[in-house]
Amino acid sequence: MAHGKNINVFLMDNTPVGRIKCTLSNWTGTVYKIPRTALEKCNDRDDLKQSGVYFLFGTSDETEKPLAYIGQAGTRKNEKGILYRLFEHRKNDYWNEVVVFTTSNNSFGPTEISFLENKFYNLAMNAHRYELKNENEPTQGNITEEKESELEEFTEKACIIMGVLGHKIFEPLSTPISEGTLSHSAEETTDVLFRLSRRIRKLGRTIEAKGKRTAEGFVVLQGSDVSPVEDETISAGISKRRRKARISNGILLEDMLFSSPSAAAKFLIGQSTNGLMAWKTESGTTLKEYEKLMLK
Secondary structure, eight states: OOOOEEEEEEETTTTTTSSSEEEEOOOOOEEEEEEEEGGGTTTGGGGGGOEEEEEEEEETTTTHHHHHHEEOOOOOOOOHHHHHHHHHGOHHHHOEEEEEEEEOOOOOOOOHHHHHHHHHHHHHHHHHHHOOOOOOOOOOOOOHHHHHHHHHHHHHHHHHHHHHOOOOOTSSSTOOOOOGGSOGGGGGGGOOEEEEEEEETTTTTEEEEEEEESSSSSSTTTTTTTOOOOOSSSOHHHHHHHHHHHHEETTSSEEEEEEHHHHHHHHHHOOOHHHHHHOTTSSSOOOHHHHHHOOO
């Protein structure tokens, strides 16, 4: 059984849209979430003049997907580390807030921040949630196995706090619903794969797709078929997502998250569909019936 975590969240400006500081008991890490417009307010923060790793967050104008840039900052001779680097980034207009990871005891050196930058980059790439602005994979550098073990533990805690701060950049879309949210009888079926099969008359063929229920909604899995035709029964929003999605020869090239099973089915089929009936388990049980079983 997983243990809970007690995270200390401090609203530095007495508002949830201002600066936020996060810490964990018995952890040397210190995390800041700072709006771009509040950087000047941080001039008196000595820990932001240290070394650390930072994430710049924004939204792509072209794809409307979340953007992120992962970087590192070492302590400068002028005693301006992370904060000074963030001021330099203001020449780029794609980001509107930053999340910073540093330490309470100023223990990060060049080796540590290089390792963490590389680790965070690869975790984000594997999750496929954010478009990364980094042109190249950061260099990991040489590190002892003892230090690597220590930094792996730091990474685990950092990933949890990042999610709490609203950025699930490290969480794969197809992560199943937590077992703790299900009834005992459903604990063995938390990673059920649902299938959709629909004959499209205009195409003269059948659309086949796979998906999963998650804690965030419904994820259509990479490799699913997408009908190239649609009608007026789907919303403008679904139609827009169909045009912007990564699709090649009618095949979805990425996992995609939807707010509901019906939205996912409409995206795939191109017409109004009841997702609770369209999605079925391997044995043919509809999603509607499956969810009833979960409650027993």
